[in-house]
Amino acid sequence: QVQLQESGPGLVKPSETLSLTCTVSGGSVSNSNFYWSWIRQPPGKGLEWIGYIDYSGSTSNNPSLKSRVTISLDTSKKQFSLKLSSVTAADTAVYYCARRGIVCSNTSCYPGWFDPWGQGTLVTVSS
Amino acid sequence: QSVLTQPPSVPGAPGQRVTISCTGSSSNIGAGYDVHWYEQVPGTAPKLLIYGNTNRPSGVPDRFSGSKSGTSASLAISGLQAEDEADYYCQSYDSSLSGVVFGGGTKLTVL
Numbered sequence: 001q002v003q004l005q006e007s008g009p010g011l012v013k014p015s016e017t018l019s020l021t022c023t024v025s026g027g028s029v030s031n032s033n034f035y036w037s038w039i040r041q042p043p044g045k046g047l048e049w050i051g052y053i054d055y056s057g058s059t060s061n062n063p064s065l066k067s068r069v070t071i072s073l074d075t076s077k078k079q080f081s082l083k084l085s086s087v088t089a090a091d092t093a094v095y096y097c098a099r100r101g102i103v104c105s106n107t108s109c110y111p112g113w114f115d116p117w118g119q120g121t122l123v124t125v126s127s
Numbered sequence: 128q129s130v131l132t133q134p135p136s137v138p139g140a141p142g143q144r145v146t147i148s149c150t151g152s153s154s155n156i157g158a159g160y161d162v163h164w165y166e167q168v169p170g171t172a173p174k175l176l177i178y179g180n181t182n183r184p185s186g187v188p189d190r191f192s193g194s195k196s197g198t199s200a201s202l203a204i205s206g207l208q209a210e211d212e213a214d215y216y217c218q219s220y221d222s223s224l225s226g227v228v229f230g231g232g233t234k235l236t237v238l
Contacts, residue, residue: 119172
């Protein structure tokens with residue numbers, strides 16, 4: 001079955017760029033039925049959707065993060081990546097990658113559920 | 128504040144049935160968008176529990192069930208077991224925000 005694994009630095013300095021990679025195994029990242037997503041969870045708090053990318057490279061990001069988010073896809077390596085610029089302590093969180101499905105009705109399609117998820121990686125923003 | 132509202136905590140005794148609510152608005156649940164539920168044991172990644180309002184993935188016990196009505200959805204857990212103690216999150220789509228939204232999470236405590 002499909003498995004996802006996050007990797008990247010666990011410590012980032014304020015004002016710098018957080019960079020994480022998610023490696024997908026057991027399946028293709030070129031499947032048009034799925035979107036490859038990033039979600040984060042600050043310590044002791046709830047889940048926050050960051051953004052996602054589809055097989056063609058089209059992306060959608062959480063407006064609350066404005067233009068700080070860049071998500072890219074490397075189909076040859078079966079990896080997708082997250083870059084979050086100008087980080088502050090508020091960006092300290094466990095970052096998860098996940099596969100997101102699509103729900104389609106008679107008239108339109110919209111984001112579905114997240115499954116599976118990676119194990120998550122804690123990124124701390126501190127000098 | 129989360130777009131979807133959940134009670135912060137819900138207690139239950141072993142064997143009991145509990146429900147966790149998820150209240151949205153006319154731009155998300157009320158607009159007809161599906162609700163999905165996740166279980167998160169502390170220190171681990173969330174796990175899909177219910178998708179498409181009422182459907183259970185393979186391997187999820189039928190003690191877990193989901194429902195949706197109007198601008199709200201609910202997760203019910205019957206025959207409560209100690210292993211059900213976890214945080215539960217609802218998720219949907221919001222057309223006003225053009226994005227995925229999560230509830231704030233509910234901590235289920237098995238007494």
